[in-house]
Amino acid sequence: MVKANLVKENLTGDNIGVFFGTLAPMHIGHQAEIYKAAALNDGVVVITSGYTGDRGDQIGLPVEKRFRYLREAFNDEENIKVDYINEDDIPQMPNGWQEWTDRLTATIKRNITNPNAKITLYTGEADYKEMLEKLLPSDGHWGVSLMDRTILKVSATAVRNDPLGNWDYINRVFRRHFAKKILVVGAPQSGKSTLTRRLARTSNSPFSVEYSRSYQEKSNVFDSELLIKDYMRIIQGQYDANSAEINSPANNGLTFFDTDAMVTMAETKSWLQQDDAKKLKALFDNTIREEELDLILVIPAEVAVQNGMDEEASKTFEKHLWQVMEEYGFEDKAVALDRKGDSDDPAGYYARYLQALEIIEDKVGVNLTKV
Incomplete structure (x- = not known):
């Protein structure tokens, strides 16, 4: 029996993947990346991040609402856990990298059970990979993997600009918003x-x-x-x-x-x-x-x-x-x-x-x- 999100236990295992982003909205490209991370690890923490007035909030999808949609979207995935980061009280990028990274690591740790697990963060942005590798803890447990986004060529920006024209790419839970x-x-x-x-x-x-x-x-x-x-x-x-x-x-x-x-x-x-x-x-x-x-x-x-x-x-x-x-x-x-x-x-x-x-x-x- 698959456990619901509200009673979903922290992820176990020696290898944990992390997928993060604005996710406003989540589309099938994000899903493919998340499922790749799930296939390569014992579990995945999916984290949506944002602040008041961000690109999601501007279309009526504040970070808390995105979190709820994501939690519903992965309700039947026992090894995928969802969380979020509210950035309202930290400097906005590119000035808040250190504060954001600290909050990211804390968010990951509260969703896993093994403090010595190998954590792999997945991103499609080379700049993010470079910054995270500089700022993540240097205890040997953290790594960053660059994903190939050319496999599924769809962007959240395109979806926001033309939801109906990109309808087939929008995650079903997020479709209700558009x-x-x-x-x-x-x-x-x-x-x-x-x-x-x-x-x-x-x-x-x-x-x-x-x-x-x-x-x-x-x-x-x-x-x-x-x-x-x-x-x-x-x-x-x-x-x-x-x-x-x-x-x-x-x-x-x-x-x-x-x-x-x-x-x-x-x-x-x-x-x-x-x-x-x-x-x-x-x-x-x-x-x-x-x-x-x-x-x-x-x-x-x-x-x-x-x-x-x-x-x-x-x-x-x-x-x-x-x-x-x-x-x-x-x-x-x-x-x-x-x-x-x-x-x-x-x-x-x-x-x-x-x-x-x-x-x-x-x-x-x-x-x-x-x-």
Whole structure:
């Protein structure tokens, strides 16, 4: 049975490899180097290093977050242990080599059991090799090996500059950070579920379904009968459903969601007593804050009305939805799908589909008509 990271014991053996770097993000080139070190040693310590404002932090991947992603990525590797170095309190390179090397050696030692083990550090930079050989302890236990990075020609810089163009090179755990998240919303019977499904399949991307629909069908309750406990389950259930698609191996850089916590919050404004709705505020705050959506496609209420929904109820829901999006700072991410159809498309379904494709290209930078 493979031990989880949280209970993973320190590495044993006489030969320990060390792979270090910014790892923002980790890509398949890093993985190949780490696995080479693992094959040549009894175990490997993988160390991500960085400081506030570094190149990872600038794209929302601070060193602590990279550490957590790496620990998850190697959770099933018993002989690979992950740690990190926060450089905030030491001089930045090239002025902090001695302080950084001292911290590096201390980090390695706290992850191994044999104080006399031979430690081999692996790097792809000749300058790093030269500096480390000068600064590492001279007790005969330390060495530096220069790796050949021409085998897998990919760089973290290229990934950061064009994540979707380099998607196949990004480690799967790190992919969630770069995935573009597109939400489709609208009043009941507006066709949002159909549009979500068709947009996702156009790009062969994963998509979530509306959790509340299956929940209500299973519980056999109407909107007006939902209680606080029901909404709590719906909020968490939809968040989990959306997260599952982000983390899915099928994620190709685009993910589509049919409904989210903002939609559920708008529904509570229509169906739940105000005092009860206030009790859900903290849960809404926490959930919506985690969503980090890139685009929200809004189907106008008039479409639901055309499909038989009550006009007042549909427009009230839409008003509440825009209020919620504005409250949480997502109004600038939201675009109304207001294009009308022609005589061949009187309901406007195809017109809104084409409009959505154009908006995705404009706002997200992905042309689905060429996928």
